Amino acid sequence: MDALDGNAIAGLLQDVFGNEMTTAGSVCGHCGDERPVAELVAYLRAPGTVVRCRTCASVLMVFVEVRGITCVDLNGLATLDPART
Amino acid sequence: MARAAVRGRLTWQIAKVADVVDETARVRTLVLDVPDWPGHAAGQHLDVRLTAEDGYRAERSYSIASAPGEPLAITVERLDDGEVSPYLTEELRGGDALELRGPVGGYFVWDAVDGGPLLLVAGGSGIVPLRAILRHRRRTGSEVAVRLLYSSRSPGDVIYRSELAEPAGGVDVVQTLTREQPDGWTGYARRVDAALLGEVAWPAEQEPLAFVCGPTSFVETVASGLVALGYPPTRVKTERFGATGGR
DSSP, X not given: OOOEXXXXXXXXXXXXXXXXXXXXXXXXXXTOOEEEGGGSEEESSSSSEEEEOTTTOOEEEEEEXXXXXXXXXXXXXXXXXXXXX | XXXXXXXXXXXXXXXXXXXXXXXXXXXXXXXXXXXXXXXXXXXXXXXXEEEOTTSOEEEEEEEBOSOTTSOOEEEEEOOTTOSSHHIIIXXXXXXXXXXXXXXXXXXXXXXXXXXXXXXXXXXXGGHHHHHHHHHHHHHHTOOOOEEEEEEESSGGGOTTHHHHHSOOTTEEEEEEESSOOOTTOOSBOSOOOHHHHHHHSOOGGGOOEEEEEXXXXXXXXXXXXXHHTTOOGGGEEEEEOOSSSOX
C-alpha cells in the first residue's frame, strides 16, 4: 500500500467538510506535530482511508464508507483548523 | 441552474472526451469537455470514477495538465497493474463519457501573486501539475524566475518533451535521465540526490518557493534535501503520487 499525502484526499475532504481542507492546519493529538493536512501521510483503500501523523505515525483521521454513508473518525487530531484563505 | 456556481459540496459530473494526445508510449493526455466547468487553479487535480457493469467502482485522482483558461486536460500514465489507467490510456476514445469531480486541492497551487523564484522538481508523471503551473505563468505574462528539475528514466519517458525543449523566457529546464541517455547527452544521468539539488536549486537566500511532485520516495528525498539546503519547510510544497510511475 502506497503512502500518499493529504493532497490525495482533497476530494474526499471537500465532500465531507463542504470546503477545501488540504490547507487546514492539523495538530497531532499524540506528539503535537503541526502541519497542513496536505502534508499528512494518507493511505487509500487501507481499507477505508487512514491519515497518519508524519512525525509519530499516530492515526489522526479515518474515513470509511458504509452503505453510502461516510463514517468519519477524527479522534487522533488535537486540532483541525481550516485556513482563512 | 446555479449548482455549478456554488462553492463547497462537490458533485460528480459527466465529461466528454474531446481529444486524446499520446505524450509517450505509456502516457496520454485527455482533453475534456465538462459542462459548467467552474475553472481551476494551476496545480489542482480532479477525481475520476469508473463504474463497471456489476456496479464495482474505482476512483483515482489526476492532476490537471492545462492552465486556467485553456481547454481542460489531464495527463495519465498507464500503470501495468493499474485498475483505471489502462482504461483511460488505451480504451477511452474521443466522444466517450467520463465521470469526474473537481477541481480539488488548495495547497499545491501557484498563482502569479505567489511570486518566486520558483523551483519546480518533478519525478516522472509528477511533471503534470508543474506543467500547468508553467503554462499559467506564461499565459499571465509573469516574469517570476523558474528552474525546473525533471527526472525521467529515459528519453522516451520524457512527458511534454517538445514543450519543455522550448521553455518560455525566464524558465530554466534541467533534466536528469536515470536509466538511459541518448548519445551526446550533457544533462545529469543519475537519480536526484543532495549534491544534484545543491547544484540546481535556487540558493535559500533568494527565498524561493519550491513545488515537488512525483513518487513518494522521490518527493521525500527532494523535500528533505531542500530543507537541508536551508529552505523553510513552509516554502517546500509537496505532492506524492505513490510508489509507481517514473522511477
